[in-house]
Amino acid sequence: MTAKQETTIEMHCESCGMVTNEQGEYCQYCVDENGQLRPYEEVFAKMERWLARVEPTLSHEQIAQKTKNYMATMPEWRGRDEI
Numbered sequence: 001m002t003a004k005q006e007t008t009i010e011m012h013c014e015s016c017g018m019v020t021n022e023q024g025e026y027c028q029y030c031v032d033e034n035g036q037l038r039p040y041e042e043v044f045a046k047m048e049r050w051l052a053r054v055e056p057t058l059s060h061e062q063i064a065q066k067t068k069n070y071m072a073t074m075p076e077w078r079g080r081d082e083i
């Protein structure tokens with residue numbers, strides 16, 4: 001029996017943490033049509049909208065706080081605590 005070692009390299013977007021199999025540091029949602037990283041405010045807004053969908057019971061303030069906390073853990077935005 002030959003067990004072939006399967007090595008799946010999981011890349012994570014440095015901006016939002018989403019798993020991306022594409023090359024590059026960022027996922028398709030965090031870059032614009034030219035492949036440039038979107039500004040913090042735009043990524044933040046996108047993430048808020050996403051979170052509002054997956055956690056519909058949260059208030060807007062809770063969503064904003066969670067988004068801020070989450071983005072502070074991302075390599076790209078680490079250290080930022082203000083928009």
Ligand SMILES: [Zn+2]
Nearest residue numbers: 013016027030
């Ligand atoms: Zn991303």
